[in-house]
Amino acid sequence: MLIGAVLILTWLILLLRYPAKALPVSLAAALGLGLVAAWVIWEDSRDTHRLERLEVRLNYAPEQCPAGKPLLLLINNGNKIPLIELRWRIAAYAPGDNINLAEDNYTSPRYRGPGELLPDSQWQDCLPLPPLRAGYRPQTLEFRAEHLQGSFAD
Template sequence: MLIGALLILTWLILLIRYPAKALPVSGAALIGLLLVGAWMYWLDTREARQLAHLELRLDYAPTRCPADRPLALTLKNGGGSPLQELRWRIAAYAPGDSVNLVETLYDAPRYRGPGELLPGDTWHDCLPLPPFRPGYRPDTLEFRAERLQGSFAD
């Protein structure tokens, strides 16, 4: 932080003392920063648009899945780009409630998607349940995938 403050102070001194030389360099630096910011904004909104085309559904299905992994997952890539990697966290809510009942522990399961999912393809899997707060049964809860993070092929 001290180095940043010294750089800004030095830039201000140079701008005041030598405005004819420092102003064009400052303008070019500002244009460069704006271009980098625009590029980062475009990449962020592009990823958000691609993630919005994913359909991820979680259901408690102990009859369709093994006992140690009773959470059924269906993921469909409705976008136009192949999904390369996907990570998420599972949240559980009581019907009509907005409090997440999943305890976020260090050793809680990590959820990852398929290696590659082509556009229009569907992936099915069974997942382990996350740890809940005491007093709740999984068959009474609604499960949602939150904090989606993914990467897509160009």
């Protein structure tokens, strides 16, 4: 942090002392920084839009999955490019409620996707339940994948 403060102070001194030389360089640097920021924002919005086109469904299905993994996950890639990586958290809600009943702590399972998922294809897997707050049964809850993070092939 000290180095940053020294750099800003030096830049201000040069700008005040030699404005004819420092101002064009400063404007060029600001323009370059603005272009990089615009590119990063565009990339982020593009990935967000692609993640919104993924269909992720979670159902409590102990009859279709093994005993330790009763959540049935179905991911459908509705994009025109392959999904390379996907991570998410599972939230549990009582019907009609908006309070997350899944406890998020360091011992909670971390969920990762299928690796490469081709366009217009599906992937299915069984997942373990996240730790739930006391007094709630999983068969009475709705499960959702939240905080999706992923990358796509370009």
